[in-house]
Amino acid sequence: MTSATGRSDAAGNFIGSSYVYATARDFAKFGYLYLRGGQWEGQQLIPKEWVESARVQHASDHDSDHGYGLHWWIWKSLAGCMSAQGYEGQRIIVMPDRDLVVVHLGKWVAETAPTLDRHLLTLIEAFPVNS
Numbered sequence: 448m449t450s451a452t453g454r455s456d457a458a459g460n461f462i463g464s465s466y467v468y469a470t471a472r473d474f475a476k477f478g479y480l481y482l483r484g485g486q487w488e489g490q491q492l493i494p495k496e497w498v499e500s501a502r503v504q505h506a507s508d509h510d511s512d513h514g515y516g517l518h519w520w521i522w523k524s525l526a527g528c529m530s531a532q533g534y535e536g537q538r539i540i541v542m543p544d545r546d547l548v549v550v551h552l553g554k555w556v557a558e559t560a561p562t563l564d565r566h567l568l569t570l571i572e573a574f575p576v577n578s
Contacts, residue, residue: 448473465533471550478539478548481529502529511561536563545574
C-alpha cells in the first residue's frame with residue numbers, strides 16, 4: 448500500500464479503530480492480504496493463525512446481522528465473509544469461497560447501512576462460489 452495514511456492521537460499513537468485514508472486499490476490490497484491468509488508475494492506478513500482467528504466470530508452486534516472477529520466484522524449470512532467497515536459505508540469485504548475482495552468507498556448514511564449491505568450482498572452473489 449503506497450497511498451495509506453493514518454491519524455494519530457495527541458500522544459502520537461495510531462488510532463487503530465479507523466482513520467486510515469487510502470485509495471480503493473490500496474484498500475483492495477489490504478483485503479487481498481487477508482484473502483490469501485496473510486501472505487503477500489510468498490511472504491507471510493500476518494501470522495496465518497491470526498487471520499484464521501479473525502474470521503471467527505468472537506462477539507455479536509445486536510444492531511446488525513454481523514458478528515465481530517479480531518478487528519473484522521463477520522457477515523453471519525455469508526459463510527467465511529469478513530469485512531472492514533469504515534465511516535459512512537466504507538467497506539472492504541473479503542469472500543474466500545468466491546476468491547473475491549469488494550471495496551466500497553462511496554458515502555452512505557449510517558442509519559441505512561443495512562440497505563447498503565443488501566446491495567453489496569447482491570453484488571457478491573453475482574460471483575460464483577468456487578468449487
